[in-house]
Amino acid sequence: MSVLFITGTGTEVGKTVVTAAVAALAGPSVAVLKPGQTGVAVGEPGDAAEVVRLAGPHVATAELARYPEPLAPDTAARRSGLPTLGPDAVAKAVAGLAAEHATVLVEGAGGLLVRYDEQGRGLAEMAAATLALGVDVEFLVVVAAGLGTLNSTALTLEALRARGLRTRGVVIGSWPEDADLAARCNLADLPAAAEVPLLGALPAGSAAEGGAPFHAVARASLAPALGGAWDAAAFAARHAPGAHPVG
Numbered sequence: 204m205s206v207l208f209i210t211g212t213g214t215e216v217g218k219t220v221v222t223a224a225v226a227a228l229a230g231p232s233v234a235v236l237k238p239g240q241t242g243v244a245v246g247e248p249g250d251a252a253e254v255v256r257l258a259g260p261h262v263a264t265a266e267l268a269r270y271p272e273p274l275a276p277d278t279a280a281r282r283s284g285l286p287t288l289g290p291d292a293v294a295k296a297v298a299g300l301a302a303e304h305a306t307v308l309v310e311g312a313g314g315l316l317v318r319y320d321e322q323g324r325g326l327a328e329m330a331a332a333t334l335a336l337g338v339d340v341e342f343l344v345v346v347a348a349g350l351g352t353l354n355s356t357a358l359t360l361e362a363l364r365a366r367g368l369r370t371r372g373v374v375i376g377s378w379p380e381d382a383d384l385a386a387r388c389n390l391a392d393l394p395a396a397a398e399v400p401l402l403g404a405l406p407a408g409s410a411a412e413g414g415a416p417f418h419a420v421a422r423a424s425l426a427p428a429l430g431g432a433w434d435a436a437a438f439a440a441r442h443a444p445g446a447h448p449v450g
């Protein structure tokens with residue numbers, strides 16, 4: 204059983220798409236938990252539904268709190284009068300899912316230090332509470348492709364290390380079709396900035412179609428089993444200007 208907390212260097216960086224890609228490759232026993240969903244009304248599809256659309260109906264999903272306004276969970280809870288979500292409730296939910304599924308993916312809202320409750324606790328505290336229950340946890344950090352990502356990635360990894368939290372690697376959430384010089388250099392420089400491996404890059408547009416096409420893109424875009432090295436040079440060659448990439 205493996206539990207991966209999926210965070211990012213910010214919001215809209217591609218965490219949901221990467222969560223779906225990891226779920227697509229995780230085999231039949233996989234669950235995705237979105238502890239706090241914001242900006243989505245009751246009954247509307249949120250990130251968990253998007254993962255199922257992309258990865259398939261076999262993915263079990265759960266969500267613990269939902270707030271209508273597209274804000275940080277703590278802010279959205281305060282403005283709506285709905286209860287905040289604390290790390291212990293999330294840890295219990297993760298442990299329950301981990302007892303039933305070989306792979307559990309937990310997608311945060313926004314970046315790592317986004318606050319979910321009045322004490323300012325968030326995904327890092329949720330992971331620590333899960334570890335305290337005896338469930339091993341690693342992080343996957345979803346990062347941007349272009350100029351600026353080296354700093355935001357290094358800051359996020361520094362914050363994880365300062366909290367004693369382990370990171371499996373980083374993944375570029377959306378690789379642009381017309382990658383510029385900075386993006387292409389970042390393929391080589393991200394591992395040094397992050398001090399963990401670059402495990403893949405999801406081409407922009409990957410979320411257009413779910414099911415088999417998405418599974419093919421996920422297979423072509425992520426290191427097998429998110430372990431070992433990922434061939435960034437081959438990826439760059441496949442996505443070089445004028446190339447006709449497959450995934």
Ligand SMILES: Nc1ncnc2c1ncn2[C@@H]1O[C@H](COP(=O)(O)OP(=O)(O)OP(=O)(O)O)[C@@H](O)[C@H]1O
Nearest residue numbers: 214215216217218219220313377405407408409410
């Ligand atoms: N590789 C990709 N291919 C296609 N669309 C993408 C890709 N990455 C991100 N997007 C699109 O960009 C938007 C933001 O992506 P996503 O929802 O994954 O961000 P997020 O980091 O999960 O945001 P949040 O903090 O709200 O959870 C979505 O509309 C998504 O479809």
Ligand SMILES: C[C@H](N)[C@H](N)CCCCCC(=O)O
Nearest residue numbers: 214241242273274275312313
């Ligand atoms: C609404 C959005 N899509 C996310 N769910 C919430 C992102 C909160 C980001 C807070 C911040 O870092 O300023």
Ligand SMILES: [Mg+2]
Nearest residue numbers: 218219250310
């Ligand atoms: Mg998301």
